[in-house]
Amino acid sequence: MSRLVVVSNRVADPSKASQSGGLAVALADALAERGGIWFGWDGKVVEKGTRVPPATHTEGRVTTVTLPLTRKDYEEYYLGFANSVLWPIFHYRLDLSDFRTAYVKGYQRVNSKFADALAPLLKPDDLIWIHDYHLLPLASELRKRGHGHRIGFFLHIPFPPSDILAAAPEHQLLVRSLFSCDLVGFQTNTDLANFERYVLEHQGEESDGGHLKAYERTILVGSFPIGIDAEAFAALAHTPKADAQIQLLQRRTIARTHIIGVDRLDYSKGLPERLRAFRRLLELYPQHHKSVTLMQIAPPTREDVDAYTDIREELEALTGAINGRYGDFDWTPLRYIHRTIPRPTLAALFRGCQVGLVTPLRDGMNLVAKEYVAAQDLNDPGVLVLSKFAGAAEELKEALLVNPYDIDEVAEALEVAITMPLKERQERNNALLERIRRHDARYWQENFLSALEQTSLGAAA
Ligand code: ADQ
Numbered sequence: 001m002s003r004l005v006v007v008s009n010r011v012a013d014p015s016k017a018s019q020s021g022g023l024a025v026a027l028a029d030a031l032a033e034r035g036g037i038w039f040g041w042d043g044k045v046v047e048k049g050t051r052v053p054p055a056t057h058t059e060g061r062v063t064t065v066t067l068p069l070t071r072k073d074y075e076e077y078y079l080g081f082a083n084s085v086l087w088p089i090f091h092y093r094l095d096l097s098d099f100r101t102a103y104v105k106g107y108q109r110v111n112s113k114f115a116d117a118l119a120p121l122l123k124p125d126d127l128i129w130i131h132d133y134h135l136l137p138l139a140s141e142l143r144k145r146g147h148g149h150r151i152g153f154f155l156h157i158p159f160p161p162s163d164i165l166a167a168a169p170e171h172q173l174l175v176r177s178l179f180s181c182d183l184v185g186f187q188t189n190t191d192l193a194n195f196e197r198y199v200l201e202h203q204g205e206e207s208d209g210g211h212l213k214a215y216e217r218t219i220l221v222g223s224f225p226i227g228i229d230a231e232a233f234a235a236l237a238h239t240p241k242a243d244a245q246i247q248l249l250q251r252r253t254i255a256r257t258h259i260i261g262v263d264r265l266d267y268s269k270g271l272p273e274r275l276r277a278f279r280r281l282l283e284l285y286p287q288h289h290k291s292v293t294l295m296q297i298a299p300p301t302r303e304d305v306d307a308y309t310d311i312r313e314e315l316e317a318l319t320g321a322i323n324g325r326y327g328d329f330d331w332t333p334l335r336y337i338h339r340t341i342p343r344p345t346l347a348a349l350f351r352g353c354q355v356g357l358v359t360p361l362r363d364g365m366n367l368v369a370k371e372y373v374a375a376q377d378l379n380d381p382g383v384l385v386l387s388k389f390a391g392a393a394e395e396l397k398e399a400l401l402v403n404p405y406d407i408d409e410v411a412e413a414l415e416v417a418i419t420m421p422l423k424e425r426q427e428r429n430n431a432l433l434e435r436i437r438r439h440d441a442r443y444w445q446e447n448f449l450s451a452l453e454q455t456s457l458g459a460a461a
Helices: 014-020 022-034 071-090 101-121 138-144 171-178 189-203 230-237 240-251 271-284 306-326 343-352 367-375 407-418 422-438 441-454
Strands: 004-010 036-046 055-059 062-070 127-131 150-154 183-186 211-214 217-223 257-262 292-297 334-337 355-358 383-387 400-402
Touching (some): 004 022, 022 062, 036 071, 062 101, 071 101, 101 138, 127 138, 127 441, 138 171, 150 441, 183 189, 183 441, 217 441, 230 343, 230 367, 230 422, 257 271, 271 292, 271 306, 271 407, 292 343, 306 334, 343 367, 355 367, 355 407, 367 383, 367 422, 383 422, 400 407
Parallel strands (some): 004 036, 004 127, 150 183, 183 217, 257 355, 292 334, 355 383, 383 400
Antiparallel strands (some): 055 062, 211 217
16 A cells, blocks of 8 residues: 655644544544655744754654745735635635735745655655645646656635636646646535536547546546544534533523534635524514524634635624624523634534534535534434535535525525424434435545546556
8 A cells, every 4th residue: 555645735733633623534544544744834934034944743654744834935825825816716706816926926936845845755656645725736846846656636625617717817827737636636526517617618628437638638537525524523422521511501591492603714604694694584583582592603714814804893793783683681692602612512512503504605515514414413403504505515415405695595494494393304314414424534535545546657647
């Protein structure tokens, strides 16, 4: 079995992977089995001219190799091209893209630095697995340095329709770089179809049974929906401590039905629209006053990007307005928690809440939707209300699927969820759970790596 080299923007500490959730666990498992390296940024920013060699840390058969970014790299690559250009555009938000020429240079520079630092660590038979939009050019940088390894790339976020991508600076270069890989994986069939369509429109070559030929290379492409470690998450939700936390949640309020939303505070997650839909529920169904609450947990993220400050202010204003209009001395309809919550508490809250409200405007997959289902009590499960624009909607058909932009539709779905009979809740939850268990994080990682191993070395030359 070949050694595995995982490259991602940030590196999770494999010994703490279980605290970071599905992706970190899946990759830590794959690395532990095969032995290998996890390479990426350590999250630190250093001033210009500071030369810090990559830090290595080995535990068992896994070595993490991390390096800091200079302030200029952090601003131009991370905050700039990755999060102010690619993130909005790949989430179909051209209006939020903030392009500056320096960003492209910074992005290329950091990818080239990553390739320089990674190159001496590679052994001839290594499998290389690159993750996400920060590192689209990395495979081509490695090829430029003469590396003939099998290289796989997985995109965690959506791949936008051709016309939207065409508005991104250097879009041809980005897609061309992906053709330096042997396998390119997406979250959903929609993303895969968008990619194929872009390539066919811009290169005009044929695709055939999972292979795409363009830029004088043939690569394997596929959809590999990411999963969670469903058993572990369910176990986390069913401990004596979780029981106690759920009882506390129920004792502290007169409400009987709890709706929960958990997201990084990101404009792609549809948070203002979600709060408006909750307000609409209270407007349309006064019988739920004092009996329903929404708990929205949204920890801060990327606060150095302007678009994230705007959304925070909007949410705070909406929360105040809703609680001011509907709240009473004995009932706070909306609780907004702006911080990270320990995973065991999150699992308990999912189990203790009767509705999981997951309504991103666009999302690569959305692991929260899967975690909510995994945490439910089989005897008395809650209901998942899920945006049809989350990648997870392609698999989770038994959720109540909604258009997150349509406030009335989401309010109606909440009403259906709140009043759904036990039998229907169980039927839906069983079907969802069965699929989430089968297509878990291990299944995702093994499928991707076995597809990568089947690509023939040198075939994509
Ligand atoms: P994210 O955009 O971060 O991931 P998501 O898939 O929902 O979105 O994963 C978030 C993770 O963070 C979940 O495991 C969740 O439990 C956890 N989390 C969220 N809020 C938290 C809080 N307050 N406290 C503690 N934990 C919290 C990107 C893409 C997604 C894709 C994933 C994986 O944007 O579409 O599903 O990568 O590929």
